[in-house]
Amino acid sequence: MAKEKKLVEAITSMSEDFAQWYTDVVRKAELVEYSGVRGCMIYRPYGYAIWENIQRELDARFKATGVENVYMPMFIPESLLQREKDHVEGFAPEVAWVTHGGYEELQERLCVRPTSETLFCDLYSKIVQSYRDLPKNYNQWCSVVRWEKTTRPFLRSAEFLWQEGHTAHATAEEAEERTILMLNIYANFCEDFLAIPVVKGQKTEKEKFAGAKSTYTIEALMHDGKALQSGTSHNFGDGFAQAFGIQYSDANNELKYVHQTSWGMSTRIIGAIIMVHGDDSGLKLPPRVAPTQVTVIPIAQRKEGVMEAAGALNDRLVAAGIRAKFDDSDKSPGWKFSEQEMRGIPLRVEIGPRDIENGQCVLVRRDTGEKIETPLEGIEETVKALLEQIQADMLAAARAHLESHISDAVTYDEFRDAVENKPGFIRAMWCGDEACELKIKEDTTATSRCMPFEQESISDVCVCCGRPAKKLVYWGKAY
RNA sequence: CGAGGCGUGGCUCAGUUUGGUAGAGCGCCACGUUCGGGACGUGGAAGUCGCAGGUUCAAAUCCUGUCGCCUCGACCA
Numbered sequence: 001m002a003k004e005k006k007l008v009e010a011i012t013s014m015s016e017d018f019a020q021w022y023t024d025v026v027r028k029a030e031l032v033e034y035s036g037v038r039g040c041m042i043y044r045p046y047g048y049a050i051w052e053n054i055q056r057e058l059d060a061r062f063k064a065t066g067v068e069n070v071y072m073p074m075f076i077p078e079s080l081l082q083r084e085k086d087h088v089e090g091f092a093p094e095v096a097w098v099t100h101g102g103y104e105e106l107q108e109r110l111c112v113r114p115t116s117e118t119l120f121c122d123l124y125s126k127i128v129q130s131y132r133d134l135p136k137n138y139n140q141w142c143s144v145v146r147w148e149k150t151t152r153p154f155l156r157s158a159e160f161l162w163q164e165g166h167t168a169h170a171t172a173e174e175a176e177e178r179t180i181l182m183l184n185i186y187a188n189f190c191e192d193f194l195a196i197p198v199v200k201g202q203k204t205e206k207e208k209f210a211g212a213k214s215t216y217t218i219e220a221l222m223h224d225g226k227a228l229q230s231g232t233s234h235n236f237g238d239g240f241a242q243a244f245g246i247q248y249s250d251a252n253n254e255l256k257y258v259h260q261t262s263w264g265m266s267t268r269i270i271g272a273i274i275m276v277h278g279d280d281s282g283l284k285l286p287p288r289v290a291p292t293q294v295t296v297i298p299i300a301q302r303k304e305g306v307m308e309a310a311g312a313l314n315d316r317l318v319a320a321g322i323r324a325k326f327d328d329s330d331k332s333p334g335w336k337f338s339e340q341e342m343r344g345i346p347l348r349v350e351i352g353p354r355d356i357e358n359g360q361c362v363l364v365r366r367d368t369g370e371k372i373e374t375p376l377e378g379i380e381e382t383v384k385a386l387l388e389q390i391q392a393d394m395l396a397a398a399r400a401h402l403e404s405h406i407s408d409a410v411t412y413d414e415f416r417d418a419v420e421n422k423p424g425f426i427r428a429m430w431c432g433d434e435a436c437e438l439k440i441k442e443d444t445t446a447t448s449r450c451m452p453f454e455q456e457s458i459s460d461v462c463v464c465c466g467r468p469a470k471k472l473v474y475w476g477k478a479y
Numbered sequence: 480c481g482a483g484g485c486g487u488g489g490c491u492c493a494g495u496u497u498g499g500u501a502g503a504g505c506g507c508c509a510c511g512u513u514c515g516g517g518a519c520g521u522g523g524a525a526g527u528c529g530c531a532g533g534u535u536c537a538a539a540u541c542c543u544g545u546c547g548c549c550u551c552g553a554c555c556a
Binding site for chain 1: 480481513514515516517518547548549550551552553554555556
């Protein structure tokens with residue numbers, strides 16, 4: 001838990017009440033507002049701008065690997081949803097249904113998409129005939145609806161924004177390759193762009209996606225030591241292809257089923273940004289994702305020349321391609337400082353009479369609070385370099401937090417002790433039996449987060465039952 | 480879906496136990512003085528007390544129903 005000096009009274013401190021802290025930050029930073037419908041949130045401009053930056057960057061990374069965007073209907077006929085058995089069973093409990101059009105009852109009710117596998121499958125069954133039609137690498141940006149019992153802004157809402165990629169391939173190998181490729185795109189995106197280090201691995205049978213052959217995940221660690229699944233990539237094998245009849249003729253004119261993948265990242269990732277980087281003063285955004293990177297704040301703004309100098313400084317930063325904003329409101333400087341901090345704007349530039357006289361300004365880092373007096377000459381380059389430094393330092397800080405919150409457990413007593421006293425990931429061996437996962441969850445509320453790709457053996461036996469161990473698993477309490 | 484909490488100006492809440500003229504702080508608007516960590520003064524606007532019934536001379540307050548929100552659990556991105 002962070003112990004930085006608290007600068008903003010309006011936000012409950014993390015150590016006092018982490019959940020309330022989260023809610024306060026979300027509200028005070030003006031990311032979202034609650035709507036009249038349970039679990040559906042309003043994205044305010046600042047919150048939506050963060051999502052737009054995420055979209056822009058991810059979209060570019062997808063397209064660089066040959067992905068094309070499409071848009072699917074938001075309604076799925078019930079009969080179509082029911083085509084794949086495991087899939088329906090997985091989603092049925094949280095599906096919203098449309099039963100009427102105007103005053104008339106529909107002859108077949110329509111589900112509001114909780115995810116669009118069935119629609120993509122239906123499409124692929126129509127447009128794929130030959131191996132020459134493959135692969136299909138489609139993605140869509142949309143919202144989906146899942147009638148959740150309990151909701152929280154970003155982390156779990158009834159309607160949420162996401163992208164869902166759906167691909168169809170000629171071979172199993174190619175599908176697996178795409179699945180891993182996308183997982184790596186997510187992981188790299190989190191690290192480079194959001195300064196969030198993640199653990200990559202495979203989900204257990206119990207935790208994998210409904211209908212998938214295998215599910216891969218990136219797991220991030222929040223400030224309170226709880227894990228957040230931040231992106232997933234699924235290999236469907238040819239299960240959906242069989243259920244939906246997606247076949248193609250190969251080069252030898254033999255009829256084959258396609259192999260499919262799907263992968264998604266949602267607005268939940270904004271919750272991760274908040275809980276990985278935030279502190280008691282509010283949000284703390286990495287420069288690359290920050291809608292506003294710099295706030296220019298005039299001091300003693302009614303004094304001769306101050307507003308002009310501050311405005312000119314802001315113009316220079318904007319002209320240099322920095323996302324800078326000039327706070328020329330008539331609030332007091334202290335107020336403006338707090339606003340900048342609550343909103344997590346990475347860098348603040350103060351300029352007042354004293355600075356103007358000395359040909360300088362004062363830079364204040366949001367991540368460390370450090371104040372730096374800097375000459376106005378070459379300020380564009382100074383700020384750019386500092387923003388890069390902040391981005392790098394934020395990743396390093398988050399990585400240090402992650403690494404210091406991973407503990408190993410060999411015995412069940414050690415495991416239980418770790419769940420109670422060492423917030424974070426617990427590495428422990430597992431026999432592969434779902435019964436042990438269930439028992440661990442029952443006893444401790446911790447769940448298997450993933451089987452990391454880098455496997456090692458820290459013990460020969462399962463931490464729970466003592467039978468021979470098959471896999472090293474990361475466990476933890478999760479959102 | 481279980482357990483708890485809560486709906487009163489934009490926000491946070493008091494007032495409900497014991498029915499009797501709708502309140503405070505913050506915010507907002509105007510003007511002035513301020514300005515290097517949420518400044519101050521003066522004046523001003525703003526509420527069918529979530530909604531619907533009921534009891535009563537009289538309901539924010541009591542009764543019934545209903546809708547919604549938050550937190551914690553069980554389920555999920």
